[in-house]
Amino acid sequence: MALWREGLLAKAVLEGRTRGYRHHPQLVRFRAHDEPLSAVRAYLAAVLEEAQRRGYRFDAAKIGGEVKPVEVIGVTEGQIRYERQHLLAKLARRAPDWHARVRRIHPVPVHPLFRVLPGDVEPWEIR
Structure with a gap:
């Protein structure tokens, strides 16, 4: 949603x-x-x-x-890892059952508009 x-x-x-x-x-x-x-x-x-x-x-x-x-839009592996960790941290607090499910998903599926590229967290990301 x-x-x-x-x-x-x-x-x-x-x-x-x-x-x-x-x-x-x-x-x-x-x-x-x-x-x-x-x-x-x-x-x-x-x-x-x-x-x-x-x-x-x-x-x-x-x-x-x-x-x-x-x-397609390139998205770095580091950005995917960062966003996954961010999501897992939220789920750990808000929805432990979903946290347990999501953390077992490997590799992380990405939106079909994106292509995963090597690289770190994007420079525009606010940490």
Whole structure:
């Protein structure tokens, strides 16, 4: 659910429709893309597909335009590790049962828009 909401908020930022969230570091990924709005639409389309597979009913119209193939976005192995650790720390406090499940998942699946590359935590990440 949060992935969908945050993706829609990122889309609103890229469309210039909101003042909040404009400086969120994760937006660097989309802004650096040759087609930022198309990339965020492709991102949302894959989130929608997974949500539907799991039985959620999101409004596809909120993607707001044509979803077309776009170049993948590189994400470093270090960034994936960092985000996983961040998620596990939250789950340990908020949902111990989910923490036990998630920590056993290897390798970490990534969104189909992303391609994992060698490297450390991204320089834009706030630690």
